[in-house]
Amino acid sequence: MKFLRTSIRFKLTVGTMVPLVAAIAVCWVIGSSIIITRFISEAQQTVESNLSSANEIFLGEMARLSDIIRLAGLSPELSAALRDNKNLPAVIPLQSILRNDRLSFLTLVDRYGFVRYRAANPGSTGDALRSEKILADAAKGIVCSGIFLLRPEQVIRENPQLPSLMNIPLKPTPHARTYTKQVENRGLFLIAAAPVIAADGTVAGVIYGGMLLNGENRLVDRITRVIFQPRENAGQPVGSATIFLDDVRIATSVMDERGERAIGSVMSAEVYNAVSRGEKWNGKAFVVDRWNFTAYEPLRDYRGTVVGALYVGMSEQPYAELRSQINTIFSGVLAFVTLFGVPLSAWLGSNMARPIKALEEGARRIAAGEQQSDITVDSHDEIASLAGEFNIMKRRLKEREREILSLNHTLEEKVTERTTQLEEKNEQLLLAQKELAQAERLAAIGLLASGVAHEINNPLAIIRGNVELLEMNSAAGDHGPEELDTIMRQVARIERIVKNLRAFSRxxxxxxxxxxxxxxxxxxxxxxxxxxxxxxxxxxxxxxxxxxxxxxxxxxxxxxxxxxxxxxxxxxxxxxxxxxxxxxxxxxxxxxxxxxxxxxxxxxxxxxxxxxxxxxxxxxxxxxxxxxxxxxxxxxxxxxxxxxxxxxxxxxxxxxxxxxxxxxxxxxx
Structure with a gap:
């Protein structure tokens, strides 16, 4: 296969730019990978750390609820009301606490487990709650709190307005598991219970209250503000927080594509499979409509069952923008190097190729037999040495040419002399060939004569014998016709042979x-x-x-x-x-x-x-x-x-x- 001829300048340009561009590309790939990997790792570690802070805030909210209920249980009016079996004195302080502290319900129970007063539903009393574990624990003189998952029929007595507040329409979400129901009607509550202490120090009853987390965005907003600093210009936090009931967002600072809170959207199935088993999830996950760096922690109820999850996360978009910026920077560097490197390499290659081109031109002229002065190279490198050696070679070739011309002149004289001798020998050879041809012809004629003599002797002998016989018979007066016929046939044969001999000899x-x-x-x-x-x-x-x-x-x-x-x-x-x-x-x-x-x-x-x-x-x-x-x-x-x-x-x-x-x-x- 014959390859296309390329100039030294092109080879030098390619040889210079290809390694340089390759080095920049390798640095681009490796550097971008290291930087992005480092930032992503730090982002994920930040999210994991933020989840711990969010959990502390969540537990702090539960502790605040416990303090409210504990302080309410210390009220002497409540113990007096339970002792005297009177409800009216308790109405005013309980409703004030319910309203001021934004509780979803607040209920007073005597020491026998019967409801004596519901601040959010005063008309519903007398039902027995002895089987509730948190109330039984509080009756022992300790303050208890926890997370509870309650159905509508469980909370309607506490507050008739709660079932409607608990309803959350479900929204189809990419990467989530399939849901058959359209609305989540259960409620996730923070509930605390505290003993009501009588004047003599005994437990006169239990007071408990709860806060509905469905739609309670104040808590997630506080988590978001505390652990994620808002952007200086946009005023928006770089991260978000969410409280899940199972895998449904019931309170969140995550916004959907319309700029609204993504309440009712569903956790991705991959994350839910881990969280539902009581495992933490740390890593990249799909949140509503985009990929985020996330951390999830399961939420367990008072009995230890997983009923939801607490989430914090940061959008991947800033890091995608960072990746784009890094790629842009490296692309600019590559373009700059290419833009200025190619002409520079071409210029250097041209300077290096010019003396080589002169050498090539000199070699071509020498090969064509043209006269040429010495090649001069304005450099002090190997090419200059090569030019010097080339000039020496040219002078030696000129001397050798003169020697060859002299030798050729001598050879021409000898060839002329030998040619003259050869022509003389050829003339002698032609003469000898003519003599040889004449000898061959004489030999052929001799062979022909020999054959003719051989062929004629036999019929002549027969003729001679028959003639003698005719002579004898003639003397006896007998003319034999058969013998005469024989003579005629043999004579005809002789004539035929002679005729063929004449034809053969042209x-x-x-x-x-x-x-x-x-x-x-x-x-x-x-x-x-x-x-x-x-x-x-x-x-x-x-x-x-x-x-x-x-x-x-x-x-x-x-x-x-x-x-x-x-x-x-x-x-x-x-x-x-x-x-x-x-x-x-x-x-x-x-x-x-x-x-x-x-x-x-x-x-x-x-x-x-x-x-x-x-x-x-x-x-x-x-x-x-x-x-x-x-x-x-x-x-x-x-x-x-x-x-x-x-x-x-x-x-x-x-x-x-x-x-x-x-x-x-x-x-x-």
Whole structure:
């Protein structure tokens, strides 16, 4: 793979900025994570500490209620009223305490457990409360207080107005558990009970009072003000407090999206699952409509059962804003570094790349053969040293160039001298080749003469014998016709051999004419039946319908095609199929005549000797037919190709030019 070429300036800029940007990014991530984690941890610890303060305020409210009830129990009017069984003296002080201290109810019980007077409901008296544990404990002479979860039917006698004040409509809240009821009608109360002491120090009865927490926002507001300092500008505390009945907010300083108190909203299910088991919850939690840092503590009633929870929390938003500010600061730093660092790195890279560019230009000019003065670099670093070494190298290359030019001049002289000698040797070699060709031709002629002598001796011997016999018979007056026939056949054979020898030696000149290959082949196949009986053979004539005209000696080519067709038929002893076809390539100026048989085929050794004079594969052949055909085809500027395998038949292909060369035509003219 070929990579794109980049400049040194770009590499230096990238090499400088990438580590710097990466370092800033790493510091950004790590620093932001450490800072935010630290602030979040401190915020959560603050919330946990605030929960302890809120719990102290809550317990302080319960202690205040206990003090009010205890002081009321010390009133001599109450003990006198219980002793004299009179209610009227007690009316005025109890109703004053109920009104001034904002109690939800205040009730007086005698030592037998019967209600003697209800300040919030004077008409309801006489019912027995002996089974109430807090009253029984107070009757023992101690002040008792606690949290109570009361149903509407339990509080209606104490104060008929309380059931309506206890009702809190439930609001659907994200992350909360599913509620089937629409209204929470139970009430969460702070209740305190104290003994009423008689003049003789004995317990004359019990007085108890309660404060409804449903909708009592004064307590949560006081908790919020005490533990969360209001913002200096907005005047709003950064945190909030809530009292839960089970998981329903019955008093809270948490505001919903409309800016109203979120009374009736529900605690998240995750937190409730922990608080309902009596466990504290410290951590991040979803409060109404946003995430807060929170702390929850279970509220237990007088008997120890979990009936609600006390909550304090701070919004996550200030810390999200802090995270955003930190990200903005780091983004600004990164942008500043990038804005000023990239041009600075590019400038430094350009200063460093300039001498390197000069070196590159010098190397290019030297490679192109141009003249160049020494490279000067205004620096005192490695690049200056490299420029100096480059100048030294340039001078040495110039000296080496002069040496090479001198050596090349010497080599050219030697090459010229060797070339002259080589030309002389080539002339001598050409002369030797001509002499060798002449010797080969003489050898071929000698071989031909030897063959001719061999072929002629036998018929001449026969002629000589028969002539002697004729002479003897002539003396006896007997002229034998059979002997004369034999003489004629042998004489004809001699004539045929001589004719083939003349054709092999190119004795006859070409008579050029333009004719149709298909017509010549058709005529040969029509006449070949006089030489070979065609009954056992099937001749397939693929050339029919093909118009191919050729300029050549028709008689000589007719001899060639006749020889190939007859050889193909004679090779298929007992019958077979002979295929004859023609084709032409006008662009190349060539044509092809193919003769194929289904005979026994030829071996590779036979194919190599096939065109040698006097070599034959037939028992009665002379071995001159293919040699003569080969000479005719070569004389026409063509070739004969043979494709054969034993048992697969043989294909002879004659390749000829469609038109003879002009010089050959001139010679024939």
């Amino acid at each position: 004795g006859s000149a070409k008579q050029l004419s333009r004719f149709s290959l298909a017509e010549v082949l058709e005529d040969i196949l029509d006449q070949v039946g006089h030489q070979v009986l065609l009954d056992p053979y099937t001749v397939t004539r693929h050339y029919r319908g093909k118009k191919i005209m050729i300029e050549a000696d028709e008689d000589q080519l007719r001899q060639v095609f006749t020889n190939l067709i007859v050889n193909g038929l004679q090779a298929m002893e007992g019958g077979g199929t002979l295929f004859v076809d023609i084709g032409a390539d006008p662009e190349a100026g060539l044509c092809r005549v193919a003769v194929a048989d289904t005979g026994p085929g030829l071996s590779e050794e036979q194919v190599e000797k096939l065109f040698t004079p006097f070599y034959t594969t037939k028992s009665h052949g002379t071995g001159l037919g293919l040699a003569v055909s080969y000479g005719i085809v070569r004389d026409h500027g063509g070739e004969i190709e043979v494709l054969s395998e034993p048992g697969q038949g043989t294909i002879f292909s004659v390749i000829l030019p469609l038109k003879q060369a002009p010089e050959e035509q001139g010679e024939q003219g």
